[in-house]
Amino acid sequence: MTLHKQQNNWAYEDIKSVHLELSTLCNSICPWCPRYQNFSPNVNPNITQGAWTLQRFQDTFTVDFIKQIKMWTFAGDYGDPCTCPEILEILEYITKHNNKSAIQINTNGGMKTERFWHDLGKLFTRNKRRYVIFSVDGLEDTNHIYRRNVKWNKVFSAMTTYSQTGAKGIWEFLKFKHNEHQLEKAFALANKLGFIIRFKNPNGFEELDGGMMPARDENYNIEYEIYPARDAEIRPVIVSPAQENLINMINTDAIEYDTVKDKIESFYKEKSACINCSAKTFGMGNEVRINYDGTVWPCSFFGHLSQKYLKDRKVSVVHKWQADNIFKDVKNNLKDKSLKEILDDDPFKAVRESWKDHSILLCSDSCSKGQTTMEKIYNA
Numbered sequence: 001m002t003l004h005k006q007q008n009n010w011a012y013e014d015i016k017s018v019h020l021e022l023s024t025l026c027n028s029i030c031p032w033c034p035r036y037q038n039f040s041p042n043v044n045p046n047i048t049q050g051a052w053t054l055q056r057f058q059d060t061f062t063v064d065f066i067k068q069i070k071m072w073t074f075a076g077d078y079g080d081p082c083t084c085p086e087i088l089e090i091l092e093y094i095t096k097h098n099n100k101s102a103i104q105i106n107t108n109g110g111m112k113t114e115r116f117w118h119d120l121g122k123l124f125t126r127n128k129r130r131y132v133i134f135s136v137d138g139l140e141d142t143n144h145i146y147r148r149n150v151k152w153n154k155v156f157s158a159m160t161t162y163s164q165t166g167a168k169g170i171w172e173f174l175k176f177k178h179n180e181h182q183l184e185k186a187f188a189l190a191n192k193l194g195f196i197i198r199f200k201n202p203n204g205f206e207e208l209d210g211g212m213m214p215a216r217d218e219n220y221n222i223e224y225e226i227y228p229a230r231d232a233e234i235r236p237v238i239v240s241p242a243q244e245n246l247i248n249m250i251n252t253d254a255i256e257y258d259t260v261k262d263k264i265e266s267f268y269k270e271k272s273a274c275i276n277c278s279a280k281t282f283g284m285g286n287e288v289r290i291n292y293d294g295t296v297w298p299c300s301f302f303g304h305l306s307q308k309y310l311k312d313r314k315v316s317v318v319h320k321w322q323a324d325n326i327f328k329d330v331k332n333n334l335k336d337k338s339l340k341e342i343l344d345d346d347p348f349k350a351v352r353e354s355w356k357d358h359s360i361l362l363c364s365d366s367c368s369k370g371q372t373t374m375e376k377i378y379n380a
Contacts, residue, residue, distance in 0.1 A: 121165025
């Protein structure tokens, strides 16, 4: 048993951090979000929409497991956790059985009532390692340009009510051309609320022709255009001719993975840097990612790729194609087995072993030693 634990980085008894996609519902229509098709309000039909219930949470996570978890992250690629109707009950259940664990919630803040934000804040004041990250990209006249359909009065009410409880809040502000003149005002407002504020450059522009992000209507007509902030460093996606050829084959031909496997992996095996897995370094111990659909993944990067639809992103399409092949025979859905049964089968063995030669491209591109993707985002 000891040998198994040493070899399995995701052994059930060693998990200390959980990233749970509480909901795939959202009130916002952010153009770059993969929840929507081609920068429009049209929801990707392949996404299973819904939210966790308290009963499902209790059935999935035993009390003993909750007691061993040091960090819960509630965020999602395809939904806002605060759209989950029973999120407060779930948080109270965690607190009942482990009042020491840290909790992070990422939200656009444009939903729920003042009573909810007050109760959430009061719950979080019991533990200073619990906080809400409000993703708000501007002020009253600009936030809705990227966070389409999010109402400022709801956002400001949520942030104000939550802050008045004394709970910890972080404001993450994506910089665009249309809001870069408001940084000082946002900084002053964050100080008034008692929040930390982070100014970040958004992802996406590097893969858009001409550096323009369209905001389309339901018929895919462009309603308006979004541009990066003037000081944003937009780096082009560098793809070798050989990899470009692979991407074209993936997009156009139903070829077998094995026929190009060696070519794909050869792009990365020459790297000398080691893999610095973010699931082990950014969480508080070994982490798992669990999607709303019940699938269990080694980290949020793989959780994102598990969806059936991605925008036409040059590198991601190769990552997804390889990941789909790696996990095609892995049984990792909570609908079929318990979390312990899934992890006891060492489902991510191939991921762990790939760190020696960089053969899994997502790990190599995201978490090579040095500045990882996550660090680039937070240090922007």
